[in-house]
Every structure is written in structure tokens, then in C-alpha cells.
Amino acid sequence: MKNKKTILCLLAAFVTLSVSAQNGKKSIEANFNDRESISHFRYLASDEMKGRDPIRPEIDLAARYIAEQFWKYGAKEIPGANGYYQDIPFRISGPPTVGKVSLGNNTFTQGDNLLVLDGPSFAGNFELVVVGYGLEEDYKDKDVKGKVVVTNVGAPNRLSPADLFSSGREKIKLAQSKGAVALIEMYNVPTVPWNLVANFLNRTQLTVDNTEGKESLPYIWLRDLNNEHINVIGNGEIKNANIIVEGKINRSVTGKNVVAFIEGTDPKLKNEYVMLSAHYDHVGVGTPNAEGDSIYNGARDNAGGTVAVINAARHFAKNPPKRSILLCAWTAEEKGLLGSAYFAENPLIPLKQIIYNLNIDNGGYNDTSLVTVIGLGRTSVDPLLEKAAAEFGLKAIADPAPEQNLYDRSDNVSFARKGIPAPTYSMGFTAFDENITRHYHQPSDQVDNFDLDYVLLYWKSYVLAAENIANWNERPVWKSGDKYEAIGKELYGIK
Numbered sequence: 098m099k100n101k102k103t104i105l106c107l108l109a110a111f112v113t114l115s116v117s118a119q120n121g122k123k124s125i126e127a128n129f130n131d132r133e134s135i136s137h138f139r140y141l142a143s144d145e146m147k148g149r150d151p152i153r154p155e156i157d158l159a160a161r162y163i164a165e166q167f168w169k170y171g172a173k174e175i176p177g178a179n180g181y182y183q184d185i186p187f188r189i190s191g192p193p194t195v196g197k198v199s200l201g202n203n204t205f206t207q208g209d210n211l212l213v214l215d216g217p218s219f220a221g222n223f224e225l226v227v228v229g230y231g232l233e234e235d236y237k238d239k240d241v242k243g244k245v246v247v248t249n250v251g252a253p254n255r256l257s258p259a260d261l262f263s264s265g266r267e268k269i270k271l272a273q274s275k276g277a278v279a280l281i282e283m284y285n286v287p288t289v290p291w292n293l294v295a296n297f298l299n300r301t302q303l304t305v306d307n308t309e310g311k312e313s314l315p316y317i318w319l320r321d322l323n324n325e326h327i328n329v330i331g332n333g334e335i336k337n338a339n340i341i342v343e344g345k346i347n348r349s350v351t352g353k354n355v356v357a358f359i360e361g362t363d364p365k366l367k368n369e370y371v372m373l374s375a376h377y378d379h380v381g382v383g384t385p386n387a388e389g390d391s392i393y394n395g396a397r398d399n400a401g402g403t404v405a406v407i408n409a410a411r412h413f414a415k416n417p418p419k420r421s422i423l424l425c426a427w428t429a430e431e432k433g434l435l436g437s438a439y440f441a442e443n444p445l446i447p448l449k450q451i452i453y454n455l456n457i458d459n460g461g462y463n464d465t466s467l468v469t470v471i472g473l474g475r476t477s478v479d480p481l482l483e484k485a486a487a488e489f490g491l492k493a494i495a496d497p498a499p500e501q502n503l504y505d506r507s508d509n510v511s512f513a514r515k516g517i518p519a520p521t522y523s524m525g526f527t528a529f530d531e532n533i534t535r536h537y538h539q540p541s542d543q544v545d546n547f548d549l550d551y552v553l554l555y556w557k558s559y560v561l562a563a564e565n566i567a568n569w570n571e572r573p574v575w576k577s578g579d580k581y582e583a584i585g586k587e588l589y590g591i592k
Contacts, residue, residue, distance in 0.1 A: 121564050122488045125557050128412055134556060135549055137166065137404045141377070142396035142544050149395060150381025151352060151429040152189055152303055159377055160353040163426045166407045171414035172357035172424055175445045185352035185428065185439045188306035188313070190215045192299050194344030198281070198319060200326055201335050205319050208299040210291075215269065215304060216279065216315030219342040223278060227331040231268040231280070242276030245338060247330055250282040250318065257505045258289060262304070262433035265316065270307050273314050279340065280314050283321035291320050303432040305439055306349055315342060354436045355426040356445060357410065361567065363419035370450055371567045372423040372517075373409045374437070375402030375457040376430030376508055380538055390540040397542050399430070401524065401552055402457030405559045412560050418567035423451065427508050430458070437508035441515055448512075449588055453478065453566050453573045454519035456509035457559065461542070463532035465551040467525025468558060471496045471503045475581075476518040478566055478573045485562035489554045491525070498529040513581050516588030518573045522559055524552075 164181035196207030205211035229235035231248035361367030379395025427436035473495040486493040509519040536542040575582040
């Protein structure tokens with residue numbers, strides 16, 4: 098008898114979910130404006146945006162456009178924001194004209210086996226101190242005042258490209274507080290080739306300015322794939338380095354996360370927020386392709402995701418759900434998840450009130466019958482996502498390319514690390530194949546070669562998925578055993 102009751106309850110819940118989804122689908126379709134949505138898409142991915150590079154002035158045009166849509170549709174400004182903006186202190190740092198470090202008989206040079214990532218011009222002979230990974234515990238009993246700190250790059254279990262940048266920023270601040278005059282990280286990550294790193298980083302970079310008005314320490318990477326040089330320094334065989342950095346120019350700029358909210362209707366649940374997010378930046382202007390096109394328009398990556406958030410603003414302003422909706426368009430994802438990481442560290446809404454993050458990022462698509470949810474299978478919300486996709490004739494699948502480590506390469510991970518359940522709702526792909534890579538970070542990523550019928554279904558299914566979550570009578574949780582389960586319980590006070 099008990100099993101029969103359980104089955105009946107499950108059937109009733111499924112029927113309720115189905116009816117709710119059907120009603121939601123009708124409401125979304127009735128209020129959706131296909132032509133207006135595609136107009137947003139065309140504008141954000143237009144040549145005039147110059148690829149929405151966070152260090153180019155056109156990024157401010159994109160931010161203003163998104164903010165105007167939030168205002169037009171009736172989303173509210175978040176207290177503590179600058180209108181619809183969360184201002185971010187950024188630091189632009191270009192490579193030096195000269196960069197050299199000499200260790201004994203070995204000389205490292207800029208762009209070859211050395212990268213100067215930040216800090217002013219700098220020269221002299223300095224004492225070296227090895228401090229492990231450069232974490233607080235590594236400084237125990239170490240005197241680094243007036244010396245150059247030498248560490249391994251990254252940190253234990255934090256060796257993805259985004260981790261390397263974020264941990265480096267943390268180390269600079271810590272080394273400076275300890276009185277060090279420079280930070281050298283020995284690059285010894287086998288999974289990310291040095292040549293790839295050097296090609297990417299030997300150009301102007303953008304970071305969050307954590308210097309609090311002080312000049313940043315000189316911050317240098319040296320190639321040391323076999324740990325040869327760090328071991329020699331650690332053993333005391335080499336105690337000093339000659340360093341020359343000339344022509345280093347740094348300047349400050351203000352970045353903008355575009356943020357807004359829509360208040361929920363339930364007296365209690367409105368204090369909980371479903372965060373809908375996508376990054377709106379891209380990679381800018383680069384090497385011309387065979388056709389001579391040098392503008393990397395970023396339609397797939399990630400104007401399409403940004404338009405999904407804009408569409409969510411339009412729908413929920415007219416049809417507010419039980420929970421509140423937090424709308425976020427992140428800047429500088431392509432520079433190392435900077436915008437989302439800044440919000441995660443400086444939240445305008447307490448993180449414990451953000452019960453879910455439905456993020457969007459895209460490399461492209463190769464199957465228009467699917468949505469690919471990076472993180473499907475990791476939270477209790479899976480059935481709501483699958484149902485939303487199915488209502489628009491799509492099938493939600495899990496990450497088909499785990500070797501790409503996509504979960505940890507997008508903005509969702511900034512919040513997963515804080516404990517917030519956070520998948521990425523991507524366009525449908527079955528593999529990271531030629532159909533993806535031919536447009537990924539290429540000038541060909543444009544609206545004029547996009548399947549617009551598909552993207553309309555994708556946008557609508559995203560809004561329905563968000564509505565399902567915002568009206569759900571349960572709070573989303575990480576599934577048992579997930580690596581973020583413990584921090585999630587801590588964030589939300591779950592025992």
C-alpha cells in the first residue's frame with residue numbers, strides 16, 4: 098500500500114509539472130517577440146561592436162545596450178549598483194619592450210621562455226626565496242622582505258587556465274603584504290602547453306586591480322616544465338637573479354557587469370534568487386582570416402547567451418515568478434572569468450540568497466535537436482531543465498566532451514566554488530568537433546550563418562527552464578557526492 102501511494106504521488110507530481118510547463122510554454126510563446134530578439138542578436142554581434150573586447154571602447158556600447166533593455170522591460174536596479182552596472186576596477190597590462198631574467202648560466206627572455214604579466218618596469222639583482230605555491234602557509238618561517246618570491250604556478254587542485262590567473266592575482270597581493278619586491282611563478286603545468294600560453298599571454302592583458310592604489314608587484318612566469326630551475330633555487334645552488342623589465346606600461350579602466358533584478362511574487366520565496374547569467378564580451382579584433390575579416394563577432398560566443406538573458410528580463414518583468422530573478426551579463430569572461438569572479442567576491446545580493454545559477458556560454462552547436470547542459474546530472478533540478486527543453490522539441494543532454502573541462506572554463510564555476518548549484522545551458526553539441534572549432538573564436542562566428550529557427554527555440558526553452566526553477570516548491574541542491582556538495586551545505590546552512 099505504501100509503494101502504491103508513493104507511485105501515485107510521483108505520478109501526481111509529474112502531471113503537475115507537465116501542466117505547469119505547458120502553461121509556461123504558452124505564456125512564453127504569447128509574449129515572445131522573435132524579430133526583436135533577433136534584432137538584439139544582430140546588434141550585439143555586429144561589426145560595429147568590434148568583437149566586444151573588454152579593453153576596447155565598444156564594450157561600453159554593448160553594456161549600455163543591455164542596460165537599456167533591462168530598463169525598457171522594467172527590471173529593477175539592484176541597491177548598491179551604479180544604476181544597472183556593477184563597476185569593476187580593471188588593470189590593463191601590456192608586455193614590456195624588454196623582459197629578461199638570468200639564473201646562473203640560464204637567461205629567460207620575454208615571449209620565449211618568460212612572460213611578464215604585470216607590474217612596473219623593474220631592474221636589479223635580487224635574492225630569491227622559494228615558497229611552495231605561494232599560499233599563506235608556505236610563508237611560515239620565511240623572510241621575504243625585499244626579496245623575489247619564487248613559487249609553483251597555480252595551486253594544488255587549481256591548475257585550469259582560469260585557476261592559474263585567479264590564483265596568481267591572490268599570490269601577488271599576499272606576496273606584497275609580506276614585503277616581497279616581485280613574484281616569479283615557475284610554469285610547470287603539463288596539461289596546458291607553454292607555447293599556447295605564451296602566444297596568448299604575450300599581448301595586452303586585463304586583470305582585476307587589487308592593488309588598492311598601490312603599484313602592483315612585478316609578476317613573471319618562467320618556463321620550468323621539469324621543475325629544474327625551482328629545485329636549483331630551492332636547494333640554494335642559485336640564490337640571486339638578475340632581472341630587467343623595461344617599457345612596461347599599465348593603466349586602469351572601469352569594467353561593467355550589467356545587473357538587474359525582478360522581484361518574486363511569493364512573500365517568502367521572493368527573498369530567494371534564481372540568477373540568470375551570460376558573458377557579453379568576446380575576443381575583439383584579431384588576425385584576418387582567408388577572406389580578410391579580422392572582427393571576431395562572437396555570435397555563438399556569447400551574444401546568443403546574452404540575448405537569452407535579455408529575453409528573460411522581458412518575460413519575467415511581465416510574468417514574475419514566485420522567486421526573484423537576478424539578471425547578470427558578465428564582462429571579461431574571455432580574460433579569465435573576471436566579471437563573474439568579481440561579483441562572486443563582491444556580491445550585490447548575499448550569495449546565500451542565490452539558490453541557483455542558470456548560466457549560458459557557448460562555443461557553438463552541431464545538433465539543433467539538442468541543448469547541452471554542462472553540469473546536467475549534478476543538481477536536483479535536472480528534471481526541470483529536461484522538461485523545459487522537451488516542451489520546445491529539444492532534448493537536454495549532459496556534457497559530451499568532458500576532456501574539454503568546460504564546466505570549469507565558464508562563469509558558472511565562479512559560483513559553484515561558492516556552493517551555488519550552477520550549470521551552463523549551452524546550445525546543442527555532441528562533440529567538440531570541426532563544426533564547433535571552425536567558428537569558435539573565429540571571425541566566422543556571425544549571425545548570418547546561424548540557424549535562427551533553432552536559436553529561437555533555445556532562447557524560449559531557457560526562459561521556461563528558469564521559470565520552472567523559480568516556481569519550484571523545492572530548493573535546488575547539489576547531488577550527493579558532488580565535489581561542491583559540502584561547500585553548498587555550508588553556504589546554505591544545510592546539515
